[in-house]
Amino acid sequence: MKKVIAIVGPTAVGKSALGLKLAQKFDSEIISGDSMQIYRHLDIGTAKDSPKELQEVPHHLVNICDPDQRYTVKNFQEKARQIINELNTQKKIPFVVGGTGFYLSSLINNLNLGGEMKANKEIRQRLLKIEEDEGLGRLQEILKVDDPKAFEKIDIENPRRLMRAIEVYQTTGKSIVEQENGNKWADFYLIGLTDNRPKLYERINQRVDKMVKLGLVDEAKYVFDHRDIFIQSKNAIGYKELFPYFEEKASLESCLSEIKKNSRHFAKRQFTYFRNQMDVDWYNISNDNNYQKTIEEKIEKFIGGYHG
Incomplete structure (x- = not known):
């Protein structure tokens, strides 16, 4: 059976950094599970890895669409599954990093997303x-x-x-999340990173401050100027909160505070979803100094004598 490793958890907890280290150690590649990192030119607000990091380890489903293009869960499901199959054929165990719970659920459970049904x-x-x-x-x-x-x-x-x-x-009369079949198509090992809430919220605040220094406001202005055609990307946290500033309806400081608040709420929803809906092996990064070593040992056991 195909094997896949996924790294999940709330925003800003360090999933991307861990994914890079593990993919390098196990000579593998990364599949982004993020619905916004697919867009070219939107780099800061979507928290993409740096160009250097993107070169160090092959990344899939990053920079594959223009910001005015529509991208669905079904698109992700189909593309990610194809990449997983290709990498497994090469004897590589792919790392799916980040993303929303529903994206990952659609992939793990092979959900029927109603793509073949015409709009009513x-x-x-x-x-x-x-x-x-x-x-x-x-x-x-x-x-x-x-x-x-x-x-x-x-x-x-x-x-x-x-x-x-x-x-x-x-x-x-059928649920959109009804599975296409009862057959398990791949074996997933889910690694979850979390942190004590005050520390996680501080990490989120620091990430937003860093994004501002890197040019978040200019990037958000680019999205704002094209908001009539950037239908999906304009709704990303980090962009939409700055629109009142560009419209001269709110101060920059208040808009940045709104980004931090919404990011904290999003992190809470992410953790709740993964904790309640999926079988995740959780690691608190502040309480366990050796979590990466433990994860590596468990991956070795998960991979075992796998030959694709």
Whole structure:
């Protein structure tokens, strides 16, 4: 069976740094699970590895789209699975690093994402009207009643995914997260990094401050100037919070505080999802000084006598 290692956890905890070290040690390659690092020219706000780091270890699904292109969970699922198969054929165990819980869940569980079902325009228009009149909360309520399984699995903060899940269920009577088959297609070892909350929040604040020094405001202005066509990328944390500053409706300081706050909330949601929905081997980076050595030993055991 195919083998894959995934490194998960809240934002700013150090997943990318660990992924680089492990991929180098085990002579492997990295698959980014991030929905925004796919975009060219958006480097700082998406927390991409540096050009030097991207060269040190081969990275996949980074810089593969222009910012005005649409990229779906299904795109990720299909591309990542193809890369995993290719690397396993080369006797390499790929490292999937970062990303949202639903992205990883779609890959691990081979979820049927409803990609073959044509859009139901009548339902879609009705849901768009509900979102406009009653807000995101009402869509969440509808999905929770219609399809509680999907409500637990998908990103319910994303209105597009909410509407698609409701549309699939109301059109087909089946959950959007229903598995295509019961066969396990690959063996995944999930490594989770976490930290004590005060320290994690401090890491997040420091990351935002570093991004500002690297040029985050200019990059966000580029997104703001193209917001009519950068439909998905404009909603990334780190960009959208600065729009009021460019519109002269808020100070830069208040907008940066909003980025930090939203990043902290996102980190909490990430950890909750992975903890509740997936079988993760967790390591607290502050409480365990030897966590990397322990992880390496467990990877050795996981790989065993694997021959692709």
